[in-house]
Amino acid sequence: MSAFIKTDLQPPQPGDLETWLVDQLKTCGDTLLAFADDGVIWGRLVDGKLERAPEAPALREVTLQQAFVFGAEGEVRLFRDEMFTDKNPKWKTLRLVDGDDPALVIKESQVLWGDKVTKPAQNGFFYAEEYRAGIAGQWLPLDEPFGPERCARLEVHHLVEFEEETGEARIVASRLAGLSVGKRAMEVEK
Numbered sequence: 202m203s204a205f206i207k208t209d210l211q212p213p214q215p216g217d218l219e220t221w222l223v224d225q226l227k228t229c230g231d232t233l234l235a236f237a238d239d240g241v242i243w244g245r246l247v248d249g250k251l252e253r254a255p256e257a258p259a260l261r262e263v264t265l266q267q268a269f270v271f272g273a274e275g276e277v278r279l280f281r282d283e284m285f286t287d288k289n290p291k292w293k294t295l296r297l298v299d300g301d302d303p304a305l306v307i308k309e310s311q312v313l314w315g316d317k318v319t320k321p322a323q324n325g326f327f328y329a330e331e332y333r334a335g336i337a338g339q340w341l342p343l344d345e346p347f348g349p350e351r352c353a354r355l356e357v358h359h360l361v362e363f364e365e366e367t368g369e370a371r372i373v374a375s376r377l378a379g380l381s382v383g384k385r386a387m388e389v390e391k
Contacts, residue, residue: 203373205300205360210277212292218262222270222279223251229296230272232342232380238264245325245342254326254340271377275299297360297376305361307372310383313353315339318346329353345382352385 213221222233226246233244233251243254253260267280275298282293299306315329319338327346330338341353356379359372 203360203362205297205362205374207296207298208294210294210296212279212294215262215291218265219251219260222260222268223249225270225277226251229270229275229277230379232272232377233268233270234377235260235268236266237261238266241339242268243326243340243342247325252324252326252342254342255323255328256340269377272379276376276378297374299358299360299376307359307361308378309357309359310354310381311357312385313341313355313380315341315353317348322346341380343380343382347382350385351382354381354383355379356381 210225222244223246226233226244227249231246233242235242235244237258237260239258242257242260244251244257244260246252251260258264265279265281267278270277270279275296278295278297280293282291313329314331314336315338316332317330318327319330320328323340325342325344326340327343328338329341329347343353347353355377357375358378359375361370362373363370
């Protein structure tokens with residue numbers, strides 16, 4: 202297994218999902234992105250507690266498909282085991298870290314959906330809307346609003362590994378590393 206991918210986390214026990222996620226938010230990063238049967242859930246750690254975005258569905262074990270806790274230190278992934286049986290746990294976990302060599306991390310800043318903030322902030326979340334009609338808005342955990350010249354960005358780290366025998370390099374994993382507000386058009390680092 203790759204040095205970037207760690208399997209040292211135990212999944213949450215039944216009925217302990219939110220406590221487990223808060224523990225991960227305290228140690229790995231302060232942002233949560235979860236996908237559930239009933240919608241997308243953005244969250245963030247505020248004063249040691251998980252704050253969900255306004256209007257987000259409840260965080261429930263029965264509907265949760267996968268969750269990502271992320272920040273500068275790393276990412277924790279929680280996802281359903283596709284091969285669930287009575288002998289296998291219901292959840293699987295992975296922890297992704299950048300490693301010791303910054304040259305093996307390709308940093309990318311992706312433009313997130315939405316072109317403007319249209320509602321006042323609520324508990325550290327801003328409501329982003331898209332100019333195209335018919336696309337629903339969403340609450341994002343950002344530190345500041347954005348508009349025509351600036352946009353919400355998702356920071357992603359691509360983790361590179363070298364094959365010792367051939368010298369071939371490949372991206373072994375990509376992880377979420379943060380959210381920011383930045384220029385809409387950015388120069389690519391060379």
